[in-house]
Amino acid sequence: MKLLVSCIPYDGGKSGISVYVREVVRELCRQGHELTLLCEPEVDDADIRRPSTDNPHPDVECRMSNAVPVVHAPRWTRKAVLSMMWHLFVLPFWIRRHRKEFDGFVICAANRRVCAWYPLPTTATVHDLANFHIPGKYSRLRMFYLAHVLPFFAKRAQRLVAVSGATKTDMVKFWHCRPEDVTVLYNGLSENCSQMAIGTNVHKSQMANIDICGNGGNCEQLRFVNNGSILYISRIEHPGKNHVRLIEAYGKLPRKLAEAHPLVIAGADWKDAEVVHSAAAASPHANLIRFTGFVPNDEMEKLWGEAGFYVFPSLFEGFGLSLIEAMARGIPCACSNNGSLGEIAGDVAITFPPEDTGAIADALLMLVSEPKREREARIARGREWIKRYSWADHAAGLAKLLEGAS
Numbered sequence: 001m002k003l004l005v006s007c008i009p010y011d012g013g014k015s016g017i018s019v020y021v022r023e024v025v026r027e028l029c030r031q032g033h034e035l036t037l038l039c040e041p042e043v044d045d046a047d048i049r050r051p052s053t054d055n056p057h058p059d060v061e062c063r064m065s066n067a068v069p070v071v072h073a074p075r076w077t078r079k080a081v082l083s084m085m086w087h088l089f090v091l092p093f094w095i096r097r098h099r100k101e102f103d104g105f106v107i108c109a110a111n112r113r114v115c116a117w118y119p120l121p122t123t124a125t126v127h128d129l130a131n132f133h134i135p136g137k138y139s140r141l142r143m144f145y146l147a148h149v150l151p152f153f154a155k156r157a158q159r160l161v162a163v164s165g166a167t168k169t170d171m172v173k174f175w176h177c178r179p180e181d182v183t184v185l186y187n188g189l190s191e192n193c194s195q196m197a198i199g200t201n202v203h204k205s206q207m208a209n210i211d212i213c214g215n216g217g218n219c220e221q222l223r224f225v226n227n228g229s230i231l232y233i234s235r236i237e238h239p240g241k242n243h244v245r246l247i248e249a250y251g252k253l254p255r256k257l258a259e260a261h262p263l264v265i266a267g268a269d270w271k272d273a274e275v276v277h278s279a280a281a282a283s284p285h286a287n288l289i290r291f292t293g294f295v296p297n298d299e300m301e302k303l304w305g306e307a308g309f310y311v312f313p314s315l316f317e318g319f320g321l322s323l324i325e326a327m328a329r330g331i332p333c334a335c336s337n338n339g340s341l342g343e344i345a346g347d348v349a350i351t352f353p354p355e356d357t358g359a360i361a362d363a364l365l366m367l368v369s370e371p372k373r374e375r376e377a378r379i380a381r382g383r384e385w386i387k388r389y390s391w392a393d394h395a396a397g398l399a400k401l402l403e404g405a406s
Contacts, residue, residue, distance in 0.1 A: 001103040001399060002034045004095065004120065008073060008083065009112055010040055014268050014294055015235060016321050017127060020163075021108045023188060027395035028106075035068050036102070038091075040083075041075045084145065087113040088153060095119045104402035107157065111146070111318075114154045121405035123398050124157035125185075128318025129170040133339070134240045151175040158405040161398065163187050163319045164340035183401060187319045188391030189328055228308035229264045230364065231331075233322045236265070236291070238272035242313040242336070242354050244279045249313075249360035251283040253368075258285045261368050266303055268294035307331055309367050312341060313354050320344050324389050327382035332375055334363040348382045 005028070007021045028035055077083040095105065096119040103121070107114065110124035131137055131146045138146065154160070155175060160182045162168035168184050171177045230250070234241045243265065250263045263285070265276075280289045295303060310326035312335035320341050326333050327348055335341045337351035345351055352363040370378070 001402060002036075002101065003028065003104050003106055003399075003402070004036050004038060004071075004098075004102045005106045006038045006087075006108055006113065008038060008040050008087070009080070009109060016319065017109045017112070019190065019321055020125070020127065020187065023190060023391040024106070024108060024395055024398070026191075027188075027391045028399070029068065031392070031395055031399065033399065037068060037070045039070050039072055041073050041078055081141075084113060088116045088149075091115055092117050092119060104405070106398060106402075110154050110157065110160070111150070114150055114157070116153050116156075118157055121159070121402050122157040123159045123161055123401050123405075124154055125161040125163065125398075126154070126167055126171060126318075127163050128167055128316065128340075129174055130240065130316045130318070132170065132174045133316040137240055147174075155181075159183065159401040161185050161401070164343055166340035166343050167318045183397070185394045185397040186389050187321055188394050189324055189386055189389045190321070190391075228306050229262045230309045230311055230368070231264045231266065231303060231307035231326075232311050232313070233266045233295075233303075234312075234314065235267045235270045236273040236276050237270040238275040240315055241267075242315045243276040245354065245357045245360055246311065246313045247276070247279045247283050247289065248357045249364055250289070251285055252358070252361040253285070253364060255285070257365070257368060258288050261308060262288045262290065264290050264292065264303065264307070266292040266295050266300075304329055304331070309333070311360075311364065311367070312336065312349075313352075313360055314341065315354050317341050323349065324386050327386050330379045330382070332367055332370065332378055333382075334367045346381075346385050348378060348385050 005025060007025065009017065010021060011018050025035065025037065073083065073086060077086045092115045095102075095115075099119045105118065105120040105122040107122060107124040109127065111126045111128060114124060115122075131143055137143070151174070155177060160171065160177060162171055162182050162184050163186060165184055168179070168182045171182050172179055232243070232246060234243075236243060238244060247263070250258065253261075265280075277291070280286060280291070283289060292303065304325075307326070308331070310322070310331045310333045312320055312323050312333065314320070314336055316339050317336075318340055320335070323333060323335055323341065323344055333345070333349040335345050335349045335351055336354035337345075338354060342351055350363045350367055352359040354360070
């Protein structure tokens with residue numbers, strides 16, 4: 001099929017939506033579809049063609065073969081509100097003029113950008129409706145757009161896709177979609193995870209000097225046991241990602257346990273990140289909490305390799321990609337029991353109510369103190385559980401929906 005794929009917004013390559021865009025584009029290419037990518041105006045062709053595992057653009061793998069054309073949004077759409085308006089009222093006219101060139105239109109983030117009408121058969125993927133769950137997450141204007149304007153136009157797309165059953169439930173509840181109009185296509189497991197030998201995250205007893213801050217000489221070298229850190233990967237956004245409660249819960253751990261299992265928080269600073277950093281500075285285990293900042297893809301394996309455990313305390317997620325990545329690496333997990341995280345975790349992860357700091361602390365204690373036999377059983381369940389998450393299946397599902405809408 002000849003497909004136009006909207007890769008906007010891309011969040012500078014630093015969000016779950018960025019991962020989704022990269023993986024969907026890669027898989028659609030591999031499955032033989034002819035793609036034209038709609039990208040943000042700041043995308044630079046020279047950067048796209050640079051072969052780097054940390055390339056910030058969604059089309060890197062396809063464009064390196066010079067096989068995929070790119071259409072850039074106008075420069076005046078760099079501001080979010082103008083980008084939203086362009087998608088709604090200008091892009092449909094462009095698509096109508098070029099509709100004979102395409103068989104379908106793929107919107108990768110329909111919870112952020114949609115069109116007022118759809119001249120082509122369209123799949124619109126919704127990742128989450130977090131604005132209905134986290135009051136004050138965005139400005140009033142943006143909340144109005146997300147709650148009223150966006151759903152009105154998104155539902156006009158021929159095929160609506162949710163990345164989890166929880167997101168579909170929210171679309172039915174808050175957007176008033178008919179259940180039969182929403183197809184659940186789960187996100188997949190990234191290639192670097194699916195190709196690795198599962199269960200090789202062996203806990204070594206020796207000590208090691210590890211620079212986990214990603215700042216080179218600007219970060220002190222931590223010395224800790226490899227069996228090992230408690231890792232959380234997420235942009236530093238308050239209150240949605242729930243870092244503050246995690247830090248408070250970590251502060252309740254006995255000192256010796258905390259020393260054996262430093263808390264490593266990986267992710268770029270976003271809205272109200274200073275609140276999270278202040279909470280860490282005030283923790284009784286402040287010297288055991290480290291922020292890495294944004295970690296490029298080619299440096300992530302160092303963090304994963306030193307992680308003994310993974311925790312995902314977010315107040316709300318549409319899916320939770322890093323949770324299945326941890327399972328793939330044989331890392332025991334604990335996560336929130338609400339929304340999609342409980343759904344994605346199944347019976348593999350230890351779950352807790354994310355609003356309860358004490359419950360998070362109990363889960364952390366259980367996670368690091370779990371007997372070896374139970375931990376091995378949990379890891380084994382994870383090996384089987386993650387087989388249901390495939391980007392190839394997701395991309396094939398999108399193509400099938402478009403064929404049915406033609």
